[in-house]
Amino acid sequence: MVRNGCKVLAVKAVFLFLWLVSSPVWATAEAVAIEGPQRPWWFWPIVLFVFCFVLGIIAVLAGVGGGVLYVPLVSGFFPFHLDFVRGTGLLVALAGALAAGPGLLKRNFANLRLALPVALIASSCAIVGALLGLALPTNIIQIALGATIIFIAALITFSKNVERPVVEKQDGIGGAFKMAGAYLEPSTGENIEWKTHRTLPGLLLFIVIGVMAGMFGLGAGWANVPVLNLLMGAPLKLSVGTSKFLLSITDTSAAWIYLNQGCVIPLMAVPSIVGLMLGSFVGVRILAVAKPKVIRYIVIVVLLFAGIRAFMKGLGI
């Protein structure tokens, strides 16, 4: 009964989300941007809070980070400039990662020895990405964002992560950084030991991931997990946990760049952060009893839709 109730709630959340995206509210968004304020000051923050609350539920159910949905959807359907959306998107992803980090670290689902070398590369490159993102013309960023979101939708569709990749021999760099450990798998009561391989190509890929995270304010869980899991051979659970924790470091460096440039407006940042965090808590509770796969497919469609919209917005269509 509880399971059915949660499924109904999950489906309702998706429909509310789709209704929000297709609502006439968005039709007026650009008009408001051009013509000036026509609504009371509290209107957009409240809409943003509700939108982010639903987004938080859906992100958890679909197994994607909040930032990757937040930036394309809010920049596509709200009257906010992409500069502020990216700054807030990083804070949203950062707040979620900081809140999840302690539990993941304590249970060994995230590992400092795996995260630190990767984080140094990703956070340095995220600064470069943020500086580039703020220097390039908005339409170029919008086109690149659209293309990236479409790529992410394809990646989510076709990427087949491996629960426990086989790593026969650890490579030299992984060994030097002692990238190995163990965690308890609660579902089987088994201790899972792990080590990495192909560490150098993995580290090099984090250059690209860092730049993209900083440039688009997306967070980077969508890219972290496949690299840690499929390339470096970390078990899926560890890859997901370490990726989430990694965001707290990568996004910190980029968030400061946006913050220092003035890209954070509290009236849009706080409702976004709080809405998404509350939604994530509700999403985790729903996820414990229901795994509606259909939501993952809906999110892929929404990402495609948002990606195409961002792409066309960049082209001025």
Place this chain on the structure above:
Amino acid sequence: MTSEAPQAPPEQITYANLLFYGSWGAIAILLITFGVYVSGIFESYIPINEVSQYWSMPVSQYVHEANVPTGWGWVTLLGKGDFLNFIGIALLAGMTIVCFIIILPYYVKQKDIAFIVLVILEVLVLCLGASGLLGTGGH
């Protein structure tokens, strides 16, 4: 048979504990300051009903037209309701730096040269990002 859970290293536990109290504290501060802001107890630097005039502009135009400080200039405006929110935001963005500084002695004690260097470099990178020295002035 259920195995005993492998213990996380002490530096990882310290990092986790610090992150837990720091980030939830920052979020609590953010909620309180936002309440103060929207209640109008403190005067805002940008009147709250005028904010929507600015958020559709590129950031460089917003900074210019609203005369908003960049870098750490917000610290001088903490008496204003809107800039009060930057305390919680800066704490959120600063927690990782604090955590790395606190765990550095663990690696020093272990004489783990690779991780001592990594942690120091990471702190330097994050401090550079936070310093406000880097910037292009927007587009």
